[in-house]
Amino acid sequence: MQHIEQYFKSLTESRTPHNLYEPIEYILNQGGKRIRPQLVQLGTTVFGGDLSAAINPAAAFEMLHNFTLIHDDIMDNSSMRRGQETVFKKWNTNIAILSGDALANMAMLELLKTPVSHDVLIELIELLGQTSLEICEGQQLDLDFETNTHVTINQYIGMIRKKTAVLLAGCLKAGALISDASPANLENIYQYGINLGITFQLKDDLFDVYANEQMFGKQLGGDIRSNKKTYLYLLALEKANDNQKEELIRWFSSSDQDDTLKFNAVKTIFDQLNILQHTEAVIEQYISKATECVNNLTVEADKKELLIHFANELAKRNK
Amino acid sequence: MQHIEQYFKSLTESRTPHNLYEPIEYILNQGGKRIRPQLVQLGTTVFGGDLSAAINPAAAFEMLHNFTLIHDDIMDNSSMRRGQETVFKKWNTNIAILSGDALANMAMLELLKTPVSHDVLIELIELLGQTSLEICEGQQLDLDFETNTHVTINQYIGMIRKKTAVLLAGCLKAGALISDASPANLENIYQYGINLGITFQLKDDLFDVYANEQMFGKQLGGDIRSNKKTYLYLLALEKANDNQKEELIRWFSSSDQDDTLKFNAVKTIFDQLNILQHTEAVIEQYISKATECVNNLTVEADKKELLIHFANELAKRNK
Numbered sequence: 277m278q279h280i281e282q283y284f285k286s287l288t289e290s291r292t293p294h295n296l297y298e299p300i301e302y303i304l305n306q307g308g309k310r311i312r313p314q315l316v317q318l319g320t321t322v323f324g325g326d327l328s329a330a331i332n333p334a335a336a337f338e339m340l341h342n343f344t345l346i347h348d349d350i351m352d353n354s355s356m357r358r359g360q361e362t363v364f365k366k367w368n369t370n371i372a373i374l375s376g377d378a379l380a381n382m383a384m385l386e387l388l389k390t391p392v393s394h395d396v397l398i399e400l401i402e403l404l405g406q407t408s409l410e411i412c413e414g415q416q417l418d419l420d421f422e423t424n425t426h427v428t429i430n431q432y433i434g435m436i437r438k439k440t441a442v443l444l445a446g447c448l449k450a451g452a453l454i455s456d457a458s459p460a461n462l463e464n465i466y467q468y469g470i471n472l473g474i475t476f477q478l479k480d481d482l483f484d485v486y487a488n489e490q491m492f493g494k495q496l497g498g499d500i501r502s503n504k505k506t507y508l509y510l511l512a513l514e515k516a517n518d519n520q521k522e523e524l525i526r527w528f529s530s531s532d533q534d535d536t537l538k539f540n541a542v543k544t545i546f547d548q549l550n551i552l553q554h555t556e557a558v559i560e561q562y563i564s565k566a567t568e569c570v571n572n573l574t575v576e577a578d579k580k581e582l583l584i585h586f587a588n589e590l591a592k593r594n595k
Numbered sequence: 596m597q598h599i600e601q602y603f604k605s606l607t608e609s610r611t612p613h614n615l616y617e618p619i620e621y622i623l624n625q626g627g628k629r630i631r632p633q634l635v636q637l638g639t640t641v642f643g644g645d646l647s648a649a650i651n652p653a654a655a656f657e658m659l660h661n662f663t664l665i666h667d668d669i670m671d672n673s674s675m676r677r678g679q680e681t682v683f684k685k686w687n688t689n690i691a692i693l694s695g696d697a698l699a700n701m702a703m704l705e706l707l708k709t710p711v712s713h714d715v716l717i718e719l720i721e722l723l724g725q726t727s728l729e730i731c732e733g734q735q736l737d738l739d740f741e742t743n744t745h746v747t748i749n750q751y752i753g754m755i756r757k758k759t760a761v762l763l764a765g766c767l768k769a770g771a772l773i774s775d776a777s778p779a780n781l782e783n784i785y786q787y788g789i790n791l792g793i794t795f796q797l798k799d800d801l802f803d804v805y806a807n808e809q810m811f812g813k814q815l816g817g818d819i820r821s822n823k824k825t826y827l828y829l830l831a832l833e834k835a836n837d838n839q840k841e842e843l844i845r846w847f848s849s850s851d852q853d854d855t856l857k858f859n860a861v862k863t864i865f866d867q868l869n870i871l872q873h874t875e876a877v878i879e880q881y882i883s884k885a886t887e888c889v890n891n892l893t894v895e896a897d898k899k900e901l902l903i904h905f906a907n908e909l910a911k912r913n914k
Contacts, residue, residue: 296735326864347696351689370670370738373692376729377666385723394713401720405703412697416615419689 280307280313283335284394287382298374300382303342312337312447317516318586319451319465322369322579326454332390333400333450333514339383340404341443346413356425380408393456399453403481407446414439418477421505433474435506441473448577461573468569473589475562479593480530481506497539503528507558508551515549599632602654605664606701618682619693619701622661625677631766636739637905638770638784641898651709652769658702659723660762663696663730666868671736699727718772726765727793733758748829752793755826769863780892787888790819791906794881797874798912800825805871816858824846826877827870836867846849864911882910 288301313334320330348354348374349362357361364372387400417435421427434577448469452462484499485508499506505528512524524545527538546552570583630654639649667673668681671693675681683691706719728784736754736815740746767788771781803812804827818825824847831843843864846857865871889902 293732293735293739295739296732308841346693350692367686371735373666373669374731374735375739377696377699378728380696381724381728384703385721385728388717388721394717398707398713402704405700405707409697409700409704412693413612413615414687414698416612416690416697419693420612420614441762473864509866 279331280338281307282308284338285333287335295367295371295472296375296378297577299346299367299371299381302366303346303363303379304339308358308399310338312341312443315469316451318582319448320455321451322465322573322575322583323452323455323457323461324575324579325451325456327392329391329454330451332386333447335448335455336383336387336390336404337407337450339379339386339442340411342406343366343376343379344415345410346372346379348415351415360377369525387464396453400450402455403446403449407442410438410442416443427505427510429514432505432507432510435558436474436477437470439479441470444473445469446474457573461575464569464572468566468583470558471562471566472590475566475587475590477592478507478559478562481508482552482555482559484508485546497535500527500537500539501531505530508546508555510552512549513523513544515551516545520545520548527577529546533541540565559591563587598650599653599657600626601628601717602650603657608652614686614871615692615694615697618665618686618690620697621685622665622682622698623658626678627677628858629642629657630656631660631762631843632764634766634788635770637901638767639774640770641784641894641902642771642774642776642780643898644770644775644896645710648773650771651705652766652773654763655702655706655723656766656769658698658705659727659730661729662695662702663727663734663762686870697786699710709773715772715775719769722768722772727760728759729761733761746824746829748826748833749822751826751829755796756789756791757783759796760789763792763795764788768791770899776842777893780894783891785829787885787902787906790881790885791889791909794878794885794906794909797878797881798827800827800873801871801878803827804865816854819846819858819861820850820854827865827874831865831868834873835864837863839867878910882906 288297289305291297294575316330316337317327319325320327327384345357350364351359354362355365361368362372363375365377374561384401384404386548387404388396388397390400392400414435414437416438417431421435423434437522446467448468449462449466452465457465469573481499484496484506484573487496489496498504509528513521516524524542527542566587567584570580570587573580573583603623606623607616608618623809635649635653635656637645644843664676665682668689669683670675671679674684679685681691682694682835686694689912703720703723706723707716709716709719711719733756736750737758740751740754764785765788768781768785771784776784800818803815803825806815808815817823818828828843828847832840835843846852846861885906886903889906891897892902894901
């Protein structure tokens with residue numbers, strides 16, 4: 277998406293104070309996969325909308341995403357992202373809080389530029405505001421789970437739905453909104469996005485243990501090292517016998533074990549319980565649900581094909 | 596403003612996760628002066644708008660204000676506000692970042708409920724977004740000034756304009772917008788609010804040194820103790836002779852002096868330079884400018900009287 281890269285380059289030019297806008301320029305021009313702008317475009321294409329009008333919501337949702345990254349990195353004390361220092365590490369916490377706040381507002385102001393009727397604009401704004409609020413709820417649930425020893429699989433899915441899936445769904449719906457999609461189509465494309473988003477996160481959880489390390493491009497086992505309660509861990513707890521359960525809980529209740537020893541021990545239990553196969557089966561279910569949503573759309577077959585292709589590519593991705 | 600207190604009580608009821616919404620409920624129900632809701636009402640009254648429609652923008656702008664307080668308190672490491680612990684002290688920094696983010700979104704969603712045409716709604720949303728962005732810029736300038744040894748009075752006024760005045764002006768303009776005020780009236784009420792807001796902050800700066808401590812209700816000299824470059828300090832630097840300047844800079848470059856000794860020494864210099872009288876004269880100028888804006892409005896005389904009365908009360912306030 278060449279367009280958006282150029283768009284972001286000029287967005288913060290000559291704005292002051294520099295300490296507020298430099299971090300924003302920095303994070304917006306780091307690249308990343310740009311999945312959210314792609315999804316706005318995809319939603320627009322599927323419903324035959326004006327792709328040139330999609331640039332504003334595409335930029336706005338990508339800005340919203342980057343605002344959440346700036347603040348999440350403070351909360352998670354993450355020092356690196358996309359191979360570069362995070363904003364709060366490169367500058368400081370105060371600047372990261374404030375430039376995140378500013379970026380969230382810029383996203384809203386960007387969305388207001390979308391060349392659509394005021395009625396559609398109001399719906400876009402409500403979508404962005406509601407999406408952003410749900411992402412906050414999802415991040416809070418994620419923080420809560422760190423100290424909660426009784427997280428269920430359903431609660432976990434509810435958390436990633438809010439933390440990850442609503443944003444992908446919101447992007448698709450934004451594209452559909454600017455293309456005057458019907459209420460039923462809006463609902464189906466949104467649910468397609470939710471199922472896609474959950475798939476996306478479950479794949480991420482899988483990669484931490486089962487990726488091809490060379491293709492993945494980073495070290496495996498980060499979630500296990502930081503005792504993160506991923507889908508794999510919660511599923512394993514559910515399927516484990518008493519001994520395996522005790523062992524898992526022991527590994528996940530301390531941080532000062534040998535990393536390789538811990539990773540191998542946990543992976544051994546996961547393997548014994550067929551966690552890879554079970555998770556892949558669950559991913560298939562979410563892909564099926566996504567496909568069902570696509571089938572319910574009243575659009576041309578080739579447009580449906582685009583959405584199904586996108587979902588399958590996501591299911592097959594290896595990094 | 597009884598209405599808004601009741602309104603806030605039910606706003607976060609039954610929302611989850613609790614760790615996200617409890618801090619929001621806590622800060623919204625702490626009271627405070629509610630100047631911003633009052634200004635939305637005032638703007639509505641002056642232009643003969645529907646006061647029952649003002650509740651949503653009144654709540655939204657008060658929520659925006661409280662979002663900035665939650666985040667500012669983290670940045671300024673402030674432990675008390677309105678006689679109670681700040682959110683980040685009572686909970687923690689992560690929860691304060693996230694509940695502030697959520698509250699900012701809730702403000703936008705609250706504004707969307709305003710029962711006005713979509714055209715007016717878009718203008719309200721742009722006003723809220725633009726105001727919020729400028730407040731971020733003002734807060735960043737304030738942080739920058741802490742380490743900048745060459746802040747001019749003009750730069751200081753520019754900072755408080757963004758950090759404090761645009762929000763008061765925005766509240767008045769929101770009330771005017773929902774009352775279908777003309778473009779010229781919108782501009783004049785906004786500029787009235789800017790001048791009011793600058794007055795408001797200059798009074799705050801004065802109180803730190805010259806308030807009646809009993810009426811003020813808190814200890815004087817907080818700004819001096821924390822080496823804050825207030826209007827008084829910058830004005831004193833400008834008017835000081837070489838000796839006084841050197842002494843001022845010495846007192847403001849360290850934090851481990853005796854507080855009473857420091858306060859008395861700085862106040863002595865301020866007194867020698869007639870800083871109280873000069874600042875009061877400048878406040879009078881801003882009140883005059885505010886009055887001029889009121890005179891330019893095309894509304895009934897009794898409505899103008901309301902605005903002039905409000906400005907004079909603000910100029911006379913002693914806490």
